[in-house]
Amino acid sequence: MTDDAVAPALLSCPTCRRPVATRGPARPASFPFCSERCRWRDLGGWFAERYGVPVAEQAAPGPGEPAQ
Numbered sequence: 001m002t003d004d005a006v007a008p009a010l011l012s013c014p015t016c017r018r019p020v021a022t023r024g025p026a027r028p029a030s031f032p033f034c035s036e037r038c039r040w041r042d043l044g045g046w047f048a049e050r051y052g053v054p055v056a057e058q059a060a061p062g063p064g065e066p067a068q
């Protein structure tokens with residue numbers, strides 16, 4: 001028995017959650033991401049965030065917290 005026997009044929013793209021083929025001709029070169037865009041968005045999440053692409057919620061100092 002190998003891992004291939006139980007591995008799913010599809011995974012969700014870590015970035016956009018679209019189904020991505022894990023093997024066969026449908027498997028993208030950017031695997032496990034569905035596209036190069038999603039791969040870069042994930043690897044450079046902080047980078048994309050600087051350009052206004054919402055990637056993750058970040059706790060920002062609120063008015064109730066003392067600023068230094």
Ligand SMILES: [Zn+2]
Pocket residue numbers: 013014015016017018033034035038
């Ligand atoms: Zn994607």
